[in-house]
Amino acid sequence: MEKYILSIDQGTTSSRAILFDKNGNIKHVSQREFKQYFPQGGWVEHDANEIWTSVLAVIASVLNENNVSPSQIEGIGITNQRETAVVWDKNTGRPIYHAIVWQSRQTQDICADLKSKDLEPIFREKTGLLLDPYFSGTKVKWILDNVDGAREKAEKGDLLFGTIDTWLIWKFTGDVHVTDYSNASRTLMYNIHDLKWDDELLEYLEVPSSMLPEVKPSSEVYGYTQKHHFFGEEIAIAGVAGDQQAALFGQACFEKGDVKNTYGTGGFMLMNTGEKAVKSESGLLTTLAYGIDGKVNYALEGSIFVSGSAIQWLRDGLRMIKTAPDSEDYANRVKTTEGVYVVPAFVGLGTPYWDSEARGAIFGLTRGTEKEHFIRATLESLCYQTRDVLEAMEKDSGIEVETLRVDGGAVKNNFLMQFQADIVNTPVERPEVNETTALGAAYLAGLAVGFWKSKDEIQQRWKLETEFKPELEEEEREKLYKGWKTAVKATQAFKLD
């Protein structure tokens, strides 16, 4: 019977279960969307129990619909939306509040307070991150400050914190409370140089250390699924990485200077910087890429909060398109946006602006503006944001990016990929396996259980599907980009009290 690695990709809008065979090919996929909660402007929350049941449901359907028996699974890899914080009672197993999602802005005041005490440089130095609501630490503090009795319980040692990987492992195993380096490095509480939870930062955030999971390498056996959750089988959970780091691994970006760019709900560019943590002067994050074979690799990261979700907004919010892929056809119906720019700063701006108060804006409308221009401008905004990040990346690393390996849901859009190549003047490479996030987690798990032998073997499997070559003249490219910069500046200038 054929053997597989099961990869669980728990993303911001959906959970996926994917079975990979020995050749690293996708054999079967099951996906389920779950509810997004927006309790107030700029807040985004999930129900952690619904996330858990969505994961169980996709596993059940990927096995049942394809007649795969659990005994054919050699190991499980988990990759997850990062930073999203869950706090649960370890005695009842119940979350005490919704999971606060990475995009959520509800800890803006906590960040402002910490900044006013001049603490940002210490957080930046130790964690490689910034004092932005994006990261988990202030979300945990918010839950402890705002849920009745939570702080008392936390101090008694009754509450546990986890990012989604930790929550899922705890649910699968019943008692294992762990995370991996890549996820820990997104919490604002983990010292990425000492590889330890940092007591000083925990004090500033008022988070008891008893809540924190044990931090482990990204590729090893963390525990086994309880039989009743897994159709009678105890299966090794053997690989964990935050989704962006998993995509870096799945794209076989193992060498210093290798870069990948993902277009999912958000957009994330990561450059592997090897065993060295590189500091950024341009608003990039320094983060842990993965830990394997007794070593850790670091990465520089540019984070864009709204990427593919801008297309979801066209679909669900504005009802301009029926499906996300329809956006390509509309964009191709016009030659340019005729000066229209959409800045999708719905939850503020990440790299390189880090402006948590900015909100979305549209510029350049005329009586002649049509839906097609609007849709095209929204797609183009994903590419302009990527150029902002790429410029910062090249500056801080001192490395010129020669090709951009891409992945994520939106890369199927050929218009988007061609415009991306044009606006960054760099070839864009789309691989055969687009599910590189899930593939990365599968590789990490497969290496731990001997399903695959080495990173070299993985490197050889990476295959190009399409290369998009830059075609735009320099003058036109720079004119378009200049318009974008002007639009961002105007967006940042607009702030309501």
Ligand SMILES: Nc1ncnc2c1ncn2[C@@H]1O[C@H](COP(=O)(O)OP(=O)(O)O)[C@@H](O)[C@H]1O
């Ligand atoms: N053909 C397309 N063109 C543009 N955007 C797309 C297309 N297909 C999917 N998307 C966008 O990609 C995102 C889904 O990507 P995915 O990698 O599955 O996200 P996540 O892992 O964050 O849930 C959605 O926001 C969707 O709007």
Ligand SMILES: O=P(O)(O)OC[C@H](O)CO
């Ligand atoms: O759900 P995605 O794929 O957009 O990823 C979310 C990121 O991990 C947030 O940092």
